[in-house]
Amino acid sequence: MNIADIKMDNRKRIYSYLREQGQATKQEIAYHLQLSLPTVTQNLTYLSELGLISCENKVVNRAGGRNPVAYSYIPDARVAIGLDITRHHIKSIVIDLDGQIIKYVYRRKDYQRNDDYLKILAGEVENIIAMAGLEREKILGVGIAVPGLIDRTGEYVYDGRVIDNDGMTRAEFAKYMNLKTKLIHDSAAAGFSEIIRSPDIHNACYVSLGSSIGGSVFIHDKAYLGDGLFSCEFGHLNLVPDGLPCYCGQKGCFDPYCNSEVLSNQANGDLFTFFDRLNNGDEKLRKIWDTYLDHLATLITEIRMMFGSSIIIGGDIGSFIDKYMPQLQAKIDKKSPFSEKSARFLYPCRNKMEAIASGAALHFVQEFLDTALETTD
Ligand SMILES: [Zn+2]
Structure with missing residues (x-):
């Protein structure tokens, strides 16, 4: 590993440690990860600036000395939205960085290949944003899961006989959505939500x-x-x-x-x-x-x-x-x-009702966790 890789690795380890522990002091992180205090401090500052962790004087110091500052992982520092589109319904979901469901909405609505339907889809997204009270800047994106095979580029439905969406593009589905989107094969989304929650x-x-x-x-x-x-x-x-x-x-x-x-x-x-x-x-x-x-x-x-x-x-x-x-x-x-x-x-399966929608949203979470910490400083 070169120096940049080591720095990145340290940052990921510190963030992972906080995700696992929920809360830790600078000294605890340095001790458990065998890192120097300046390295830990620098990375905690970076994670705080991204809004991914918070720091508070929460840890009780029984010896009566100064309370050390505890750093906490924030699960909903970012959230992702998932849509599951089928022949007869639209399911929407909001999940946090742990994949926990913040909000889930089921709506019975027949799929139609027209502009009105695309407006309804965008309406469902706005609806769940309002219901969950989400801050827009925290939303990583909207994963749109549909029946049909998706081209390798992720930009269009390569084979969409199940609900007549053959050839439809990601941009079409997202036409009235003012957010980042991904188009995902429904079975791939559902499988992803299962495998990611099955550590064994x-x-x-x-x-x-x-x-x-x-x-x-x-x-x-x-x-x-x-x-x-x-x-x-x-x-x-x-x-x-x-x-x-x-x-x-x-x-x-x-x-x-x-x-x-x-x-x-x-x-x-x-x-x-x-x-x-x-x-x-x-x-x-x-x-x-x-x-x-x-x-x-x-x-x-x-x-x-x-x-x-x-x-x-x-x-x-x-x-x-x-x-x-x-x-x-x-x-x-x-x-x-x-x-x-x-x-x-x-x-x-573990996810009984919302596997596809949460799997679609999880693609954004995974991408965020894989890449968000990779900005070099
Ligand atoms: Zn067949």
Whole structure:
């Protein structure tokens, strides 16, 4: 490491230490990180000027001497907004630098490809800013998550058949938003929000079971995109040769067998109603659910054979799956060519309702934490 790298490393270590401890004195930081007091002082001044930490005379000195100054980490020194756009709703979220949710708003609104809808999107952003009482200069940006594959540049929807957003640009979505924006594939956002909150998992496939099936893959905590942007499109692996038609134009993909509408369509389009009736012993729904789990077990087994990684079940179904994990695991274990127990690698998602929106916002937080301290002085 050269001198600039060492300085940067020191700054990051001091900030990380304060994030972990919440509060510490200059002397404690110097002692625990084995740094000189002038180095610690210089960096604390820098972090204070960025507004990332505060200092107060808070620590009680029982010996009766002068109270040392304590420096505190400020979780909401910066915040990020996330939007989850789907066919029938807009979810907005505000998170702090720890990824904690400050505000979450759900709105039922059908997606439309027109200017009025773009104004509504910007309105949702302004609404949540007002509701959370955010200071504008603290907002890192708005992560806009949409169904559809996003081009490597992050500037447009490369394949957007699910909600007719094919070819739409980041600038279009952000047309009425006066903030920094990023356009993000919804499954990638959801997977990111899971992996970042799972310190024990470093290699994982996130399977999003929503009205369409998507996914994302993380290798050593980093998203793997593949060369053609199609990696993790688990929904289009083939389940039944010449089977049910899929929206992609092929037949027999997993999607028409394992998307959430297979279930919600049995209950007036409402998944809550489906699981409610299932839990109340509806025999017809029990059979449909059993068949659904058979298909899902096949999908999970194939993903496990390809990646050998942890697998996280997310999306709409991930919100309901906890209770049925033993049933699903039993089906998967029967299919395992290596007699392994799926409980070792299969997990229900942690974020039940807001994974996509928070994952979209987390991209800004991660970028901030990676780069904000890198300004040379
Ligand atoms: Zn397909």
